Amino acid sequence: MSETTSTYTGFWKESPRSGILGWLLSTDHKRIGIMYLGCIVTMFLVGVCLGLAIRLELIAPGETIMGAQTYNATFTVHGVIMIFLFIIPSIPAAFGNLILPIQIGARDVSFPKLNLLSWYCYVVGAILAVFAIFSGGGAPDTGWTFYVPFSTQTTTNVNLALMAAFMLGFSSILTGINFVTTIHRLRAEGMGWGRLPLFVWTLYATAWIQVLATPMLGITLVIVMFERVFGAGLFDAARGGDPILYQHLFWIYSHPAVYIMILPGMGVISEVIPTFARKPLFGYWAMALSSLAIAFAGSLVWAHHMYASGMSDFSILVFSLLTFIVAIPSAIKIFNWVSTLYKGSIELAPPMLHALAFIFNFAIGGLGGLALGAAASDIHLHDTTFVVGHFHYTMFGGTGFAFFAALHYWLPKFTGRMYNHKWATIAWGILFVGFNVTYMSMQAVGIQGMPRRYYDYLPEFQPLNLVATVGSWVLAVGLLIMFVNLWQGMRNGRPVGKNPWGSATLEWDVPSPPPMENFGEEDPVVTKGPYEFKGVVADEY
Amino acid sequence: MSIEHRDDTGARFGMWLFLYTEVILFSGLFILYAVALMKYPEQYSQASHKLNIYFGSINTVVLLTSSLTVALAISAIQMKRIKQCLTLCWVTVALAIVFLINKYFEWSAEISHGIYPGSETLAEMGAGVTSFFNLYYFTAGLHGLHVFIGATLIAVVAIMTAKGKVTSERYTLLENSALYWHLVDLVWIFVFPLYYLIL
Numbered sequence: 001m002s003e004t005t006s007t008y009t010g011f012w013k014e015s016p017r018s019g020i021l022g023w024l025l026s027t028d029h030k031r032i033g034i035m036y037l038g039c040i041v042t043m044f045l046v047g048v049c050l051g052l053a054i055r056l057e058l059i060a061p062g063e064t065i066m067g068a069q070t071y072n073a074t075f076t077v078h079g080v081i082m083i084f085l086f087i088i089p090s091i092p093a094a095f096g097n098l099i100l101p102i103q104i105g106a107r108d109v110s111f112p113k114l115n116l117l118s119w120y121c122y123v124v125g126a127i128l129a130v131f132a133i134f135s136g137g138g139a140p141d142t143g144w145t146f147y148v149p150f151s152t153q154t155t156t157n158v159n160l161a162l163m164a165a166f167m168l169g170f171s172s173i174l175t176g177i178n179f180v181t182t183i184h185r186l187r188a189e190g191m192g193w194g195r196l197p198l199f200v201w202t203l204y205a206t207a208w209i210q211v212l213a214t215p216m217l218g219i220t221l222v223i224v225m226f227e228r229v230f231g232a233g234l235f236d237a238a239r240g241g242d243p244i245l246y247q248h249l250f251w252i253y254s255h256p257a258v259y260i261m262i263l264p265g266m267g268v269i270s271e272v273i274p275t276f277a278r279k280p281l282f283g284y285w286a287m288a289l290s291s292l293a294i295a296f297a298g299s300l301v302w303a304h305h306m307y308a309s310g311m312s313d314f315s316i317l318v319f320s321l322l323t324f325i326v327a328i329p330s331a332i333k334i335f336n337w338v339s340t341l342y343k344g345s346i347e348l349a350p351p352m353l354h355a356l357a358f359i360f361n362f363a364i365g366g367l368g369g370l371a372l373g374a375a376a377s378d379i380h381l382h383d384t385t386f387v388v389g390h391f392h393y394t395m396f397g398g399t400g401f402a403f404f405a406a407l408h409y410w411l412p413k414f415t416g417r418m419y420n421h422k423w424a425t426i427a428w429g430i431l432f433v434g435f436n437v438t439y440m441s442m443q444a445v446g447i448q449g450m451p452r453r454y455y456d457y458l459p460e461f462q463p464l465n466l467v468a469t470v471g472s473w474v475l476a477v478g479l480l481i482m483f484v485n486l487w488q489g490m491r492n493g494r495p496v497g498k499n500p501w502g503s504a505t506l507e508w509d510v511p512s513p514p515p516m517e518n519f520g521e522e523d524p525v526v527t528k529g530p531y532e533f534k535g536v537v538a539d540e541y
Numbered sequence: 542m543s544i545e546h547r548d549d550t551g552a553r554f555g556m557w558l559f560l561y562t563e564v565i566l567f568s569g570l571f572i573l574y575a576v577a578l579m580k581y582p583e584q585y586s587q588a589s590h591k592l593n594i595y596f597g598s599i600n601t602v603v604l605l606t607s608s609l610t611v612a613l614a615i616s617a618i619q620m621k622r623i624k625q626c627l628t629l630c631w632v633t634v635a636l637a638i639v640f641l642i643n644k645y646f647e648w649s650a651e652i653s654h655g656i657y658p659g660s661e662t663l664a665e666m667g668a669g670v671t672s673f674f675n676l677y678y679f680t681a682g683l684h685g686l687h688v689f690i691g692a693t694l695i696a697v698v699a700i701m702t703a704k705g706k707v708t709s710e711r712y713t714l715l716e717n718s719a720l721y722w723h724l725v726d727l728v729w730i731f732v733f734p735l736y737y738l739i740l
Contacts, residue, residue: 176558177558185551186551213565215566216565220569234573240673241577245573249572
């Protein structure tokens with residue numbers, strides 16, 4: 001045992017405090033990142049179990065494993081956990097904390113204590129969310145969108161769930177403020193804006209959205225709580241309020257939030273692809289600025305969620321047009337990744353496989369988004385399982401696979417150990433097949449007209465639902481193999497050197513695992529760009 | 542082992558970002574106000590006249606003065622006049638308390654007339670009036686909460702100044718608390734005319 005844990009040096013051992021307090025009170029960005037990662041993966045697994053339960057219920061028409069009320073609660077909690085506790089913090093809070101300071105040559109983030117506070121906000125939010133399931137009038141059944149008037153009237157435990165989302169929003173804001181300030185203030189000497197790795201650029205764009213948009217969710221959720229407690233009626237048409245306004249306020253945050261979810265994933269892909277193609281990223285500035293363009297344009301498209309809620313034709317036209325505009329910077333990214341691969345010396349290592357899956361899945365998800373952004377097709381597709389399929393293609397097929405790519409790419413850096421590549425590849429294959437079977441069937445049955453959020457359906461939807469449920473179990477097997485393999489690798493894998501992949505960014509210049517304060521006595525001086533592979537040699541492992 | 546790192550500009554930068562999030566937080570309420578005003582212009586005017594303009598005006602003067610005193614406190618600490626700085630901080634806190642007491646009397650009077658969120662008296666006055674008072678209570682309440690937080694912040698900084706932890710070389714904490722206080726003031730500068738004056 002002593003031999004197997006001996007590679008856990010660096011920040012795993014060095015800390016001003018020893019034991020568990022050395023973690024719970026640590027302001028070291030790497031320790032906070034690891035704590036975030038642990039919580040996020042745990043919440044992801046909870047969300048996966050709920051998702052599997054939903055699919056199992058839908059295997060056949062009628063009640064199979066749960067009744068209507070339980071089903072409503074299950075998809076609500078699945079949504080709340082996956083959105084607020086997994087996918088929003090997944091890459092920014094976990095890998096952003098682990099990687100961002102090292103990539104820009106800093107010893108920590110600008111506000112280390114605030115960073116720890118944001119983790120505690122996350123934990124409180126997580127506890128409240130889990131508590132909401134088991135206490136009060138039962139688990140919330142509103143859907144993760146908390147639409148009024150139902151959310152102000154239902155007797156289930158919506159208040160706690162709202163409070164949880166509010167706390168998680170606060171955590172997200174603190175991370176955003178921290179990252180923007182860190183990127184502005186703590187870049188190492190020579191680390192100009194033109195030398196920032198793309199992952200940092202996307203985190204920068206993400207952090208701005210977190211700061212700009214999240215307070216709007218905060219105030220909206222607080223108003224709903226106010227409604228529930230005082231019965232005021234700010235969203236009640238009979239008392240001078242307006243329920244549609246709730247939807248506007250909610251989506252003013254929640255649409256930009258999907259870019260909080262996807263942009264860091266795009267950043268991961270932009271790191272992985274050049275490394276395993278051994279080629280500089282094609283179109284550096286186009287990639288950097290398209291991240292900002294997505295953040296900006298993405299903030300102006302919220303009402304495309306509401307074509308069926310009652311809006312003037314002119315508004316629909318405007319929001320439809322703006323929605324299409326977001327496709328442009330997204331497409332720039334896809335084309336640039338593919339151009340980077342062109343004539344590259346491609347190595348199909350596990351992170352690369354996940355990155356390629358990302359491009360495939362995200363392209364499908366993105367194009368499905370255009371079908372939903374166009375008013376004519378949206379009226380048909382609105383509130384069908386096509387929307388669910390589309391969302392999972394972008395969020396799970398996109399950000400989820402990017403998260404897996406990040407795990408396979410960066411975990412060896414922080415654990416100092418390499419997982420088994422053969423099993424990682426097998427897991428990837430199963431995941432990829434299971435994923436596409438599940439959600440492609442969901443999209444197809446949605447086009448046939450199956451509404452979402454129903455626990456029962458007409459018999460003609462059965463075949464595709466059966467396929468989707470089978471796919472979900474293939475997916476689960478893939479996830480299981482992947483996590484077991486990563487866990488095994490972290491415990492018993494072969495030790496790796498500084499730079500197992502032959503990457504050119506700064507984090508691969510420090511030991512694996514990195515020491516406290518990352519860079520020893522002297523601050524690093526940056527003399528080359530993030531994708532200049534000349535003279536960079538991969539360490540054997 | 543840890544290398545001393547201090548970045549005052551960074552700290553102020555972070556504070557400005559945070560203030561920005563506060564502006565967005567309140568802007569949601571201003572959106573609701575704008576939409577409801579479009580819908581019920583007459584009832585809004587009618588409801589606005591039920592508010593007591595004296596309470597509102599006194600509170601405006603109190604808050605503006607407190608913004609001045611906290612700004613002077615920064616000038617004082619820059620000139621190493623710690624004692625003067627402390628006095629000015631405590632005057633600011635006192636003015637914040639005056640504001641809240643004033644608010645308490647104003648709200649008690651309104652509540653005793655049956656005007657509060659969810660009340661039946663309010664429901665009888667019409668949808669527009671109800672909407673006005675719902676928003677009024679929510680906005681002023683959230684602002685009051687900010688007054689409370691801001692005053693607490695300034696009190697904490699004053700104690701730290703007295704203990705020598707905030708000094709003439711190191712006063713970013715005081716500056717940031719003052720920035721927060723100015724935001725509280727700024728929000729009120731929009732709330733006061735919208736609810737008490739222009740209708």
